[in-house]
Amino acid sequence: MAAAPVWSVDPRTGKQREQVAVEATAQEVDAAVEAAHAARAALADRSVRSAFLRSAAAGLDAARDGLIETADAETALGPVRLTGELARTTYQLQSFADIVDEGAFLDVVINHPDDTATPPVPDLRRHKVPLGVVAVYSASNFPFAFSVAGGDTASALAAGCPVVVKAHPDHPALSELVAKVLRRAAAEHDIPEGVVGLVHGFDAGVDLIRHPLVAAAGFTGSVRGGRALFDAAAAREVPIPFHGELGSLNPVVVTEAAAAERAEVIGSGLAGSMTLGVGQFCVKPGLVLVPSGAAGDGLVKALTAAVADTDAGVLLDHRMRDNFIAGVAERAQLPEVETPVTPGAGGEHSVSAGFLTVPARKLAEEGAYDLLLEECFGPVTVVVRYEDADEATAVLSRLPGNLTATVHLSGAEAAGEGRGAEILAELTALAGRVLVNGWPTGVAVAPAQHHGGPYPATTSTSTSVGGTAIERWLRPVVYQGTPEALLPKELHDENPLGLPRRFNGVLER
Template structure:
């Protein structure tokens, strides 16, 4: 049986959940494959209704879901209720996007005489790639796990999903799956639309199964490399979309440090300690100018850190890794700056918020190692040229943030231009730990932040689970509704002209 652990106390308890044997993984994957054609060809209206039903089911199960997740993650009801609301919202947002239809990129080129001579009728749109394996993350038991955006976007695309439950919250994963499965039954979805497997070996077998056509993953580089190695043993390769590691540099300009030292320190403290620093968008490095203004900002940040409560980490591995990485950062030249009181020895996975300090000139990739937990490296600089040079020496990220003043618009513009190659989202006068779920969102970045050009948050996350397909001189009866000449009720490009629904 699998166990579940309360991170507040470190006490483990048995569950009724067993690791999924290889034979059962195959049965679940084949059920997803059997559901794929039906889920795709039932059409967008059915999938939109299914997504709405999933959102409603999540809301109805809120009380039980939050209670179970809190016991397994220690994230607290406030954070978990907010995250669950995000999950329900994601299902409904994708339902609206499916009804709107532009995501399929429908294009029609009628047969015509052209400068190259007579040309055939060609029609193209994006179609489902097939069953998707989704690996839940430790730090988001709802929004990046069984009830998360990878699952919602795959269903929106028309792809059945097999989730791999995360070992840190198996009961939450089980209840989440049961919630979605009930919604599928209510909506009349084909059997196999959603499935779940438990255990590390089951996850490995899942990505190797020929029925699985793509993988979504949020987690560590090491785990990603192991899964990619397993995928490499397949006869036919499949895409692996991984969100992996991010340091998320934050830059405070001289003007901002002078104008808002206490305000920026307060916001930065909340951003690097929120959810005990266990967010992929947590700022891990803050570049602060030398001089009195920077000194005041750093002093306020240190005061807040020293007075902070311990953070509760999700599992023993993350707890051990926090100490190991902090030691490596100090060994690489980051000096201790401030640290909260040591937590009581109660057996839980708690750590004190920690500040380290270095300079932009001394910044190296070794000092920029991602630390999952409430740790921040402050890098002091004499001029912004030192900052842009330092950013070029550290791993690329999901985000990069600049705090500047209205009198520094040219400075901010220059910094954004310099930062653009190194991040997937540029933030101005804010904090990267707030991620809006919307059409315009980009949650991805250059390697090692992710290994793809796609987002895993927002509507265009659906693009990962689609492939282009063209029909040439096809009879209308053989065409999907979106490509028939009659108005399909979605935006389409017809003979090169973007045409909106009437």
């Protein structure tokens, strides 16, 4: 049986552009993993590793025009958005190169023997080592930043782990181009090209997670797909860590005082956030608690005007478009659900933004309205009108884990008056990033960033954005009573590599 072709498709027209690859067979997946496994030793030298990451960033910058043209043709995300995303991707690679050079991620700890302790302490030297080959599952909505050269790949390579990427079917041509850039960068430093493998096809993704040489996996996508891979990772003879980002409502709470103080600003800000990128951001605010009464009415009025003025847009593929249209229609049919601006089809290939409103009491108990507590991918949000604080708390208590949670407070509440701190505590239990008087769309690449949250937002407590994302691909090892001649240089007393470390209880930088 011939391998199935992989086509690049234009989401603006639904037409095939070109065949760019074929779906990988089980034998081809095995070959890609074997090649990655064989490349591990080439990443052992941290100076080579960081230089490789910088060359990869430079290569992507040099190929910018062609990459953005291909990405736009396959995703319809537009040159402006894609240019910014590519810049973010190269910045991530450079940032991880800096982290590799610094070496703090190794967490070096050295304890000399102490016979006076109870019990006695032997010579102990601890640091972190790479896990091995990492399987990376590309995202549809971030063709650069969460795909072949995205955060999972950058952090895994920084940790010293080769990768095999399962390309997303929405941008296969771009995936091939980016993989070639990374392999050229590897070759510049005598690193085998197999350090970055690339496979296409659903079955290839399943074969990849089951491969015995794959040591960990990173995933960004749907709850259904991510949970299936998560279960497969756990069901292996040797289970492996699976760091998956699956889905998030990203709830927002607007207090009555905040709505009274700046209804128009909050309403227009919400419209901009929920429609950004045609609502295809993982941190889109999908459920917004707004007070009943005049203050909340003013916010809804401002939201209505801003959303109604938003142009129709194209989703990443026609399957997503069909799911969006069906999903919003099913939600709108529920009793007492209203559509001040009706979301749905905006043309043969586009969709129109809109939002739904529902009384908070309808979400207080399990039933048909639970559908409103599920993420709907695209430019739509659900505005929940609550009568009092107890109703708002009842809705929040029914939410699953989220990437983000936001509260909009008045000036007085932000200064400590009222229930601000109480609401913040409620939201902290729900999400990995909690915002005050802001919007969750836009995830800064910074050392303090955390992009993760309780399940189903993610399947682990780790982050996929920021410097600490490297920790997902490492494990600690301690050497006891080992002669220094046999130890890695990172664990020598004289610290020849100049690493930050804790030496006999003292933090050295």
